[in-house]
Amino acid sequence: MSQNTFTRVEDSPTGKKLAGPVGWLDDRLGLAAAGKKNLRKVFPEHWSFMLGEIALWSFVVLLLTGVFLTLWFDPSMAEVEYTGSYAPLYGIDMSAAYASTLDISFDIRGGLLMRQIHHWAALLFVAAMIVHMLRVFFTGAYRKPREINWMIGVGLLALGMVEGFAGYSLPDDLLSGTGLRFVDGLIRSIPLVGSYLEFFIFGGEFPGEIIIPRLYMAHILLIPAILLGLIGAHMLLLVYHKHTQWPGAGRTNENVVGYPMLPVYMAKAGGFFFIVFGFLALMGALIQINPVWAYGPYNPSEVTAGSQPDWYMGLSEGLVRLMPPLETTWFNRTWTWSVFLPGVGGLGVLFTSLALWPFIERWITGDTREHHLLERPRNAPVRTALGAAGITAYVVGLIAGGNDIIALKFGLDIFAITWVLRFGLFIFPVIAFIVTKRICISLQRKDNETLTHGWETGVIDRSPDGGYAERHAPLPDTAAYALTGSRERLPELEAETVHKSDAYGVRNPDYRKQSFRQKMRKFYYDGSVDKPTSHDMDHASEHLAGGGEHPVVLGDDFQGVSETGVPRVH
Template identity: 75%
Template sequence: MSTDTYTPVEDTGFGKKAAGPVGWLDDRLGLAGVAKKNLRKVFPEHWSFMLGEIALWSFVVLLLTGVFLTFWFQPSMSEVVYDGSYAPFRGLEMSQAYASTLHISFDIRGGLLMRQIHHWAAALFVGAMLAHMLRIFFTGAYRKPREINWLIGVGLLALGMVEGFAGYSLPDDLLSGTGLRFVDGLIRSIPLVGSYLEFFIFGGEFPGEEIIPRLYMAHILLIPALLLGLIAAHMLLLVYHKHTQWPGAGRTNDNVVGYPMLPVYAAKAGGFFFVVFGFTALMGALVQINPVWAYGPYNPSEVTAGSQPDWYMGFSEGLVRIMPNWESTFLGHTWSWNVFIPGVGGLGLLFTVLALWPFVERWVTGDQREHHLLERPRNAPTRTGLGVAGMTFYGVGWAAGGNDIIATQFHLSINALTHIFRIGIFLFPVIAFIITRRICIGLQRADQNKILHGYETGVIERSPDGSYAERHAPLPVTEQYRLTAHDRLPALEAPAETDENGVALPHGRVAKVRHRVRSFYYKGAIDKPTLAEVEHADEHLAEIEGHPVHLGEDFQGVSETGIPKSH
């Protein structure tokens, strides 16, 4: 790697040959201008920045394996008699979609592997998007100027779930047909227009002959095209805004510190594509997913106990399961609240809240600045608490989606479980919020203690009068800076209700509400120490009770056995 022996690429044999064609391209496209800005673009490093990458690469895996599957899959609901190599089904009537799925699984070499990789990658795609979104949420990375990219992300998540569901429905096996039946019931429950939507979408009465060809079109053309467009926009904005970074020594709101795209980041990200692909391929090789031949062709009069959707639909499924059986009749119409509210409203509420959050938070904090430094979750206790409350809400819904499995596995009453979930979906998020906010504040306090009193070295000293005390030592200055690099809390002044002449201000009421929400948002949060406090602490730490602390340059604390660690 020594640079002194390095030959510039334009002087190598390859470079001399390539310069022509590259020059040819640059004459027409002006590539150098774009490349100059971006080839050595700096990306910061942190493990959590990898989550979005998993989503991106699993999408690429989905495209590759999906193209393979389209070579044989036939999206048709016409009934055929099966004569393939899976003996138990020979002579059975089934749709062409199901028969061709069996064909891919049993007669095309590597077909089952590609199907399983495709399905695992789909589960990973949605999971990685969700994890990535939580990372963005808990670190405040959606704040100005990245709100639009957050909205694109919410759109990607929603589209990804629809895409997954469409794919899940295509094989036309008993499980996927049951899923479609559920969606049919869901569409029917839409007030006033439900029946019309049902007949238009299914091309007649359920199941009809149209739904699988239509879902196929959506699954391989419409939604992937939208996903691709949104992913492109997502990445372009990422490049334009430059990646956020964690605060630390030398890492400020005005710079970005990390490794250049070429070669380090390109290699790491490119290598990671192979890791994601390899991982999903091993999953496809070793862990069975969606064995459609075990379920049989779709038959509207059959179902298996323990029918479960793919994991990302579990939240909706759970809400539908725990909803009370409300249905009412007025205006001459039937209103199926029991299906409509959880089925359509559940995810609708989730995505609406997600989309609005950055704007709500900005209204509450009144913060108009650009933020490129990530915030540690503990330093935004209310946001973190709300996030965990949302996760709990989602988690309770998700667990409720498997209430039958939980009941049979743990020998519990399904009725009792359902009642617990009915209460829990409202109660548990509140408890989670209170506990999380408390934990955050506790962690803030711990940080403050580390700054003002140093860290615990683990060295116990006995004083001349016989008492024991643990020796504290100041943190390295880089660590001290990292713990104090966040914003100071704003002053919370109640807004004036009247102007200087005693006339009521026009927005007095809104300002009052905002002030109240704002006080709630910052309630209990611990501010970082002031300059004076730190200066006082420095003196205090330098000389404890007249005994100067000299731990030496290489003192790094002690191990559990009490032996000082060294380099």
């Protein structure tokens, strides 16, 4: 067989055998037509496009391990006497939920491993969603037409956190009960309706006897079903919109350059599933997580030092720890804000601003076009800086949530940490904003310099009078396109002045709105560097082409020199 011949699949022995069953299925399901289109669906290639996949695959692992756990977990708060094999708790009264969790951990083969994989997968699920969301945010992938998919993503993140928290509460150990108590506090802190809500959710006073069965229903049925539906919608929209891509040779806003679903992404994504599963299995096997037996059964009168929520709830824990006491007396009643503002308000602000951001940005920029090419973070300095500020505030909250562990491990004063972070919550994000914005603008300038002055070849010329200079070579067109492909010319803000009234003295009814928007536009584009104009480029290429002062002209195939000074292609 020569190199360029191949056997068509229908002529191969396997193909001949499969023709019957496959034809049978196609007649009934119409697979060929659907498959022909979708199996050849093209996806672009980049490592950052696989971050959402980590979340997807850890969700699959969660479903698999979760099914195993439901076989033995008993979601009941009925009191039983523990007689299992964990000796230090022998004979202790506890809920059936906790006893069955101990049984899964100690008396059911593979149970502890499954529990640990499940828990690690839950932590990974939320972490991967956030990393994926940050990628989408910093590359502007949420812009038209993907705003709805962005909002679905925000919903998935919020639901993922609730789902994780419900799971964290199920074992009914001292730690999970303390976490539940925290959320009970959040619910009760809601003005007016708080205590009614608490009684509604807990079926009476905390902890009652029905919260675990209720959370169990939410954890294994209600929320996973919604999550599955939303994930389905998320993926369908991804296929419908087609995946965004980085600007590069041959890539435009109208096409997608990449590899087909079958066989390339089938193999890559399938392989990645096993890598994620393998990672989680290794972590579950090697690193202890949530040793429920160490905490003991939940008892509202007990607590353990170092009680923390899982990391994704750390933000609200931290904000509550940072909040100074604050309460007011209105209508002869005490209204306390110390829990409501940081706990409920903090998460509320986070998710509201996330969900609304695409629309806010669109209102500021007035950009109504579709975007299928990703924007490099440096080319939207204010967006990138806002993202960095948001991450900073989030991390401050997370650190505050673990302030006792930090104080203990680093020998610090817990009050000192709290005070630094109280101010830091407002100061650090501003610093992060300024620094990030300046870095972005510097990188933009660097890009412009590379575009106009070419790239550094590594070839050093010595002039007759002894001076040294590095020679620059013009950037290949493909590289220049990659740098400018998704950069848009900045609007001319000066030309958009808003007037209070027109030339005839007629008052502008929308003046306030328009001038506010004008201010936001100035803020958004402030300092941003425009990409070089064609005039700049012509001027630069003239300069680069005029190799008069260079003794040897670099050929078109010149690709720079190696570290030892030898041209790479010669």
